[in-house]
Amino acid sequence: MGKDSAVQRERVTMQDVARAANVSQSTVSRILSPVPSRVPISEETRQKVLTVVKELGYHPNQYARNLRGKKTRMIGMMIADITNPFYHPMVRTVQDIAFQHGYDVMIANSDHMREKELLFCESITRRPVDGIIIIPYHLNDDDLDNLMVNTGVAIGAVGNHIQHPYVDVAYADDAKVSYEAVNWLIHQRGHRRVAMIIADHRFPVIVRRYGAYRRAMEEAGLPVPPEYVVEGDWSVESGQRAIRTLLALPDPPTAVVAANDTIAIGAMEVAEELGYRVPEDIAVIGFDDIPEAQWVRPRLTTIAQFPAEMGRCLAQALFERINGGQDAPRRVFEVPCRFVIRESA
Amino acid sequence: MGKDSAVQRERVTMQDVARAANVSQSTVSRILSPVPSRVPISEETRQKVLTVVKELGYHPNQYARNLRGKKTRMIGMMIADITNPFYHPMVRTVQDIAFQHGYDVMIANSDHMREKELLFCESITRRPVDGIIIIPYHLNDDDLDNLMVNTGVAIGAVGNHIQHPYVDVAYADDAKVSYEAVNWLIHQRGHRRVAMIIADHRFPVIVRRYGAYRRAMEEAGLPVPPEYVVEGDWSVESGQRAIRTLLALPDPPTAVVAANDTIAIGAMEVAEELGYRVPEDIAVIGFDDIPEAQWVRPRLTTIAQFPAEMGRCLAQALFERINGGQDAPRRVFEVPCRFVIRESA
DNA sequence: CTGAAAGCGCTTACAG
DNA sequence: CTGAAAGCGCTTACAG
Numbered sequence: 220m221g222k223d224s225a226v227q228r229e230r231v232t233m234q235d236v237a238r239a240a241n242v243s244q245s246t247v248s249r250i251l252s253p254v255p256s257r258v259p260i261s262e263e264t265r266q267k268v269l270t271v272v273k274e275l276g277y278h279p280n281q282y283a284r285n286l287r288g289k290k291t292r293m294i295g296m297m298i299a300d301i302t303n304p305f306y307h308p309m310v311r312t313v314q315d316i317a318f319q320h321g322y323d324v325m326i327a328n329s330d331h332m333r334e335k336e337l338l339f340c341e342s343i344t345r346r347p348v349d350g351i352i353i354i355p356y357h358l359n360d361d362d363l364d365n366l367m368v369n370t371g372v373a374i375g376a377v378g379n380h381i382q383h384p385y386v387d388v389a390y391a392d393d394a395k396v397s398y399e400a401v402n403w404l405i406h407q408r409g410h411r412r413v414a415m416i417i418a419d420h421r422f423p424v425i426v427r428r429y430g431a432y433r434r435a436m437e438e439a440g441l442p443v444p445p446e447y448v449v450e451g452d453w454s455v456e457s458g459q460r461a462i463r464t465l466l467a468l469p470d471p472p473t474a475v476v477a478a479n480d481t482i483a484i485g486a487m488e489v490a491e492e493l494g495y496r497v498p499e500d501i502a503v504i505g506f507d508d509i510p511e512a513q514w515v516r517p518r519l520t521t522i523a524q525f526p527a528e529m530g531r532c533l534a535q536a537l538f539e540r541i542n543g544g545q546d547a548p549r550r551v552f553e554v555p556c557r558f559v560i561r562e563s564a
Numbered sequence: 565m566g567k568d569s570a571v572q573r574e575r576v577t578m579q580d581v582a583r584a585a586n587v588s589q590s591t592v593s594r595i596l597s598p599v600p601s602r603v604p605i606s607e608e609t610r611q612k613v614l615t616v617v618k619e620l621g622y623h624p625n626q627y628a629r630n631l632r633g634k635k636t637r638m639i640g641m642m643i644a645d646i647t648n649p650f651y652h653p654m655v656r657t658v659q660d661i662a663f664q665h666g667y668d669v670m671i672a673n674s675d676h677m678r679e680k681e682l683l684f685c686e687s688i689t690r691r692p693v694d695g696i697i698i699i700p701y702h703l704n705d706d707d708l709d710n711l712m713v714n715t716g717v718a719i720g721a722v723g724n725h726i727q728h729p730y731v732d733v734a735y736a737d738d739a740k741v742s743y744e745a746v747n748w749l750i751h752q753r754g755h756r757r758v759a760m761i762i763a764d765h766r767f768p769v770i771v772r773r774y775g776a777y778r779r780a781m782e783e784a785g786l787p788v789p790p791e792y793v794v795e796g797d798w799s800v801e802s803g804q805r806a807i808r809t810l811l812a813l814p815d816p817p818t819a820v821v822a823a824n825d826t827i828a829i830g831a832m833e834v835a836e837e838l839g840y841r842v843p844e845d846i847a848v849i850g851f852d853d854i855p856e857a858q859w860v861r862p863r864l865t866t867i868a869q870f871p872a873e874m875g876r877c878l879a880q881a882l883f884e885r886i887n888g889g890q891d892a893p894r895r896v897f898e899v900p901c902r903f904v905i906r907e908s909a
Numbered sequence: 910c911t912g913a914a915a916g917c918g919c920t921t922a923c924a925g
Numbered sequence: 926c927t928g929a930a931a932g933c934g935c936t937t938a939c940a941g
Contacts, residue, residue, distance in 0.1 A: 227716040227890075232934060243912045248936060257937095261910060278714070281691040282630040283934035286917045291627075293670075293691075302656050307647045314646070314673060323687055325638075325670050328659060342668055346626035346638075369623070371572040455855070484859055510800070514829055516861035545572075577918060588928045593920060602921095606926060628918035631933045 231277045240271040247272075251279060253290075253321070290349055294537065295325045297339045297353040303453065303481060304509040305526060306354070309377075312530035313352055320538055322349070331419070331453070333357035340366050348372060350537040352530070355381065356422050373540040375533035379553075380423040385545070387536040389529040389552040393424065393506070396522050396556040397431035397476075400504055404474050404564065405439045410502065414447040414472035416461040416482050425478060428506065432476055447472060451482050458485025466493060466501070473501060474564060480505035480512050480521055487515065487563060502564035508557075517562030528554050576622045585616040596624060598635075598666070635694055639882065640670045642684045642698040648798065648826060649854040650871060651699070654722075657875035658697055665883055667694070676764070676798070678702035685711050692717060695882045697875070700726065701767050718885040720878035724898075725768035730890070732881040734874040734897040738769065738851070741867050741901040742776035742821075745849055749819050749909065750784045755847065759792040759817035761806040761827050770823060773851065777821055792817055796827050803830025811838060811846070818846060819909060825850035825857050825866055832860065832908060847909035853902075862907030873899050 233251070237244040242264060249256040250268045271277075285291045294317055298306045310326065317324050325348065329335045336358050343351060343366060350373035355363075360383040363374055367385065374383075379390040404410045415432050417425050429448075436443050449464050451457030458477060462485070465472055477483035483505030487497050495501050497517055505512060508523035532552040540547060578596070582589040587609060594601040595613045616622075630636045639662055643651045655671065662669050670693065674680045681703050688696060688711060695718035700708075705728040708719055712730065719728075724735040749755045760777050762770050774793075781788050794809050796802030803822060807830070810817055822828035828850030832842050840846050842862055850857060853868035877897040885892060 228713045230714075230934090234934075244935080245912060245914095245937080246910090249911090252936080259910060264910080276714075278686075278689045280631075280934055282627045282636075283917090284936080285627040286625070286631055286919085287934080287936045288917090289936095300656075301646070301659070302652045304649065311645075311647050311673070314671075318672075318683075323670050323672070323691065325668050326659075327663075327668070328656070338663075341623075344623045346668065368571065368573045369575075369621075488859065511856050511859060514833065514856060515859045575918090579918075589919080590921080590928060590930095591926090594927090597920080604926060609926080625918055628933090629920080631935085632918080632920045633933090634920095 230280070231275045233277070233279070236268065236271050236275060236277050239275060240268045242268060253292075290541075291347060292321055293323050293325060293348045295327070295339070295343055295348045295351040295353075297327050297329055297336065297351065297355070299331050299354060299356065299453070300328050301326065303479075304511060305479065305481075305507045305524075308527035309530035312527045313534045316531065316534035316538070329354075329356065331356050331422070337362070343372060344369050349541045350374065352376070352533050352537060354378065356424075360386075371545065373537055373545055375537045375540075377529055377533070378423060379551070384549055385547075387533060387540070387550045387552070389532050389554055391524045391529075391554050391556045393522065393524070393556050394427040394431045396558050397428045397506075398435050400522055400558050401432050401435035401476060402439075403558070403560075404476070404502065404504065405435065405441065408474070408502065408564065410472075410474040411441055412447075412470065412472040413441070413474045413476065414449070414465050415476045416449050416451050416458060416465075416478060416486065418451055418453050418478050420450075428478060444470075451478065453479055453481060455481045455485035455488075458482035459489045462486035462489045462501075463493075466490065466495065471501075474498075474504070475501060476504045478506060480507045480509045480519060483519055483521065483563070484511065484515055487517075487519070498562065498564050504564045508559055512559075512561070515563075520561045520564040521559055523557045523559050525554050575625070576620045578622070578624070581613065581616050581620060581622050584620060585613045587613060598637075635886075636692060637666055638668050638670060638693045640672070640684070640688055640693045640696040640698075642672050642674055642681065642696065642700070644676050644699060644701065644798070645673050646671065648824075649856060650824065650826075650852045650869075653872035654875035657872045658879045661876065661879035661883070674699075674701065676701050676767070682707070688717060689714050694718060694886045695720070697721070697878050697882060699723065701769075705731075716890065718882055718890055720882045720885075722874055722878070723768060724896070729894055730892075732878060732885070732895045732897075734877050734899055736869045736874075736899050736901045738867065738869070738901050739772040739776045741903050742773045742851075743780050745867055745903050746777050746780035746821060747784075748903070748905075749821070749847065749849065750780065750786065753819070753847065753909065755819040756786055757792075757815065757817040758786070758819045758821065759794070759810050760821045760823075761794050761796050761803060761810075761831065762823050763796055763798050763802075765795075773821075773823060789815075796823065798824055798826060800826045800830035800833075803827035804834045807831035807834045807846075808838075811835065811840065816846075819843075819849070820846060821849045821851075823851060825852040825854045825864060828864055828866065828908070829856060829860055832862075832864070843907065843909050849909045853904055857904075857906070860908075865906045865909040866904055868902045868904050870899050 327339045347370040352375045354377040375387040449461040505521035512519035672684045692715040697720045699722040720732040794806040850866035853866045857864035
């Protein structure tokens with residue numbers, strides 16, 4: 220490599236470029252600004268400056284721009300856990316759209332904890348970005364209003380529990396499809412003992428999915444004994460634990476609805492280990508349709524969500540908000556869910 | 565929520581705090597600085613200022629700090645593709661360690677393309693961060709030296725093809741274990757027709773894994789016909805395509821080594837669809853040991869890497885570099901690989 | 910079409 | 926122990 224000394228070079232500033240090109244800093248700034256200059260610049264000057272920029276290897280300092288200017292060219296994302304495959308298509312889509320706009324993306328995990336969700340807001344307050352896309356499990360309209368008032372950030376969120384008039388929202392109508400799926404289990408497959416592995420009751424998404432399950436059971440006149448509702452934490456491991464509990468009951472269920480696919484996959488794995496056949500002895504339904512749902516055997520019957528689509532809607536709306544009006548009324552994207560029948564139920 | 569008007573509030577500055585507390589801005593800065601002040605501050609002043617900070621709801625502007633001060637409190641990560649599960653434990657570990665240090669993390673995908681790797685460097689040059697952790701497939705020592713010279717950023721990288729004297733490196737000795745695995749296939753399992761699904765030859769990691777495969781085959785006196793080496797692109801889909809090609813050969817292989825687990829999973833899926841039994845008709849070995857390797861049936865035989873461990877080593881070294889000396893000599897972490905025999909071979 | 914100057918919100922020598 | 930002042934590298938009215 221020759222040198223690899225890595226002595227840090229003095230940073231080339233806009234002032235250096237101006238001097239070398241024999242123009243003022245204002246002129247250089249106008250030529251290099253990402254927002255087109257309001258005043259004309261002679262083509263000759265422009266070329267001269269651009270040449271010098273190349274020669275000196277000048278790169279604008281984004282922090283100085285942030286301080287003086289309006290745009291930070293950065294957006295933030297808050298998801299629950301980068302380890303859960305459900306979020307990847309969404310993250311990836313948002314990243315791609317952001318890069319097309321010349322933006323970088325900062326990512327934080329909330330781990331479904333309100334404390335960490337607030338830490339994210341705190342971080343955005345210290346280092347404001349132009350927009351954020353979040354999947355809030357605990358943050359409410361007031362929290363988001365606070366953040367907007369403090370930072371002026373544009374916000375897009377997943378979840379129809381967010382009703383703030385200036386926050387764009389994408390969500391899946393999971394209540395309806397959940398209800399259909401449980402009904403299918405009861406009426407098409409003849410199950411009468413159906414259990415559910417949920418997560419913390421307070422999550423709006425659990426309220427909806429669990430509510431749908433109860434409604435379907437009640438309407439069919441089927442009991443839901445309390446021991447049929449086991450709480451997990453979205454992880455594979457929690458699915459493994461939950462199914463052990465359920466199968467150890469004196470009167471175990473013949474079907475289980477899981478709050479998401481990773482729980483369902485964990486449940487299937489342990490059920491098989493314990494000698495149960497899926498779906499003959501115990502049927503399993505997941506939620507999300509992550510790619511892994513098609514990799515496991517039996518293939519997972521699940522309710523598909525379309526996270527890439529949600530990411531796309533929210534990212535596009537976000538950049539319209541960033542470039543257009545911060546105060547545009549909220550847009551709501553209802554992305555459909557689909558019940559996908561495979562082999563596990 | 566009451567208001568939800570979201571009119572943006574005038575930002576509270578350090579100057580506002582100073583005025584309200586009847587002290588100078590310098591004093592406020594000394595009290596709020598994350599690096600302990602070199603001069604003493606009276607406890608009374610400190611309390612007065614901290615009270616005002618709370619009252620006014622002041623939050624320091626990180627961009628102003630970046631401009632004037634030395635630390636940005638941000639690190640960057642470059643991975644190939646956030647969609648590949650292999651990277652998640654590493655990303656997650658780095659994020660966690662970063663947050664413990666009060667740092668945020670910016671993430672970019674290279675998609676294994678040199679062009680996007682250079683775009684990442686460009687982005688870091690415009691918006692310098694204190695450190696980066698990267699998995700470079702194309703960037704070389706010269707590229708990294710350039711980046712260091714321009715920005716002074718601390719660097720940690722995955723891959724022992726990086727030899728820069730000031731870049732910490734973590735890598736897995738995959739050549740040795742790859743060689744062992746192929747040997748096992750030949751000598752313990754009696755395979756003579758062993759194929760490999762690789763990715764672009766130019767990736768150092770392919771050079772090593774493919775080299776190990778060839779060496780084992782040659783030493784056993786087994787031929788490697790050119791049609792036994794099929795190129796994929798790390799994705800499940802590329803594994804699906806590759807296995808079709810291989811099984812359509814007049815003299816198809818009885819065993820396949822894949823460059824990673826996602827390729828292997830795609831290959832297994834299609835082999836089964838085509839009516840082949842795994843491992844009886846066609847044995848499959850993967851690489852990485854992503855969690856999904858244990859979810860698929862048959863369970864995937866693979867070579868485990870420990871990405872969380874790599875992330876931990878690199879992140880810790882990075883923060884030592886950030887807080888201590890940028891010019892500390894490079895540290896090399898050899899993280900072991902392990903051949904995990906399950907059911908697919 | 911171009912330039913001089915103020916100012917974004919901090920940190921940090923320098924002075925007391 | 927505290928303050929006044931310079932300056933980080935830009936953008937943007939203001940003036941010509």
